[in-house]
Amino acid sequence: MEQYSERLDGLFQAIADPTRRAVLKRLGKGPASISELAKPFDMALPSFMKHIHLLEDSGWIHTRKEGRVRTCVLDRKPFATVEAWLSEQRALWEGRTDRLEAFVTTQQKEEPE
Amino acid sequence: MEQYSERLDGLFQAIADPTRRAVLKRLGKGPASISELAKPFDMALPSFMKHIHLLEDSGWIHTRKEGRVRTCVLDRKPFATVEAWLSEQRALWEGRTDRLEAFVTTQQKEEPE
Numbered sequence: 467m468e469q470y471s472e473r474l475d476g477l478f479q480a481i482a483d484p485t486r487r488a489v490l491k492r493l494g495k496g497p498a499s500i501s502e503l504a505k506p507f508d509m510a511l512p513s514f515m516k517h518i519h520l521l522e523d524s525g526w527i528h529t530r531k532e533g534r535v536r537t538c539v540l541d542r543k544p545f546a547t548v549e550a551w552l553s554e555q556r557a558l559w560e561g562r563t564d565r566l567e568a569f570v571t572t573q574q575k576e577e578p579e
Numbered sequence: 580m581e582q583y584s585e586r587l588d589g590l591f592q593a594i595a596d597p598t599r600r601a602v603l604k605r606l607g608k609g610p611a612s613i614s615e616l617a618k619p620f621d622m623a624l625p626s627f628m629k630h631i632h633l634l635e636d637s638g639w640i641h642t643r644k645e646g647r648v649r650t651c652v653l654d655r656k657p658f659a660t661v662e663a664w665l666s667e668q669r670a671l672w673e674g675r676t677d678r679l680e681a682f683v684t685t686q687q688k689e690e691p692e
Contacts, residue, residue, distance in 0.1 A: 558607030
């Protein structure tokens, strides 16, 4: 549970940044090299690499080096993790709405027509 | 677009913390006062209030003061915003999978049986 919570911290922290979200978006279309990913950003390479490391450490992407080229690949599992968290929250309100509906229905039945 | 991106930054930043996620979870069950929300946490009130302010500033919750009691209420709109972002990403890979399938199907048709 502790590990799951820490993983969520890292996943949400990673996507709380427009550069990192743009990198994920680009990788949604297929793998890309670091230099290709960095191209649209007016940013020094070491700064850009910090974003890449953060995405890799949190689990959103994997990287592999072939010769001199490092290629980045999107991992889809974190999307499922985030979706599961959202569903969990949604289930809470829906349970609440169900309970409210049940209450209202019961009240209506109990009231004389 | 810039505003949307900044809103996403704030929304993801806000949920990148276990205390703030626990507060949202509790509020999913219904509105609660600050003191009720703070109870499960071994935290000084000013520290806890920073979390509440961050949740309010990013748009996840609203608060209203009645007399001496401040009540917090969950806003569901940010969930829809986060879900929309996830769907947007998912559409990218799915488009990619469709293109890959189309390519494979075309190749199979073109190859002699």
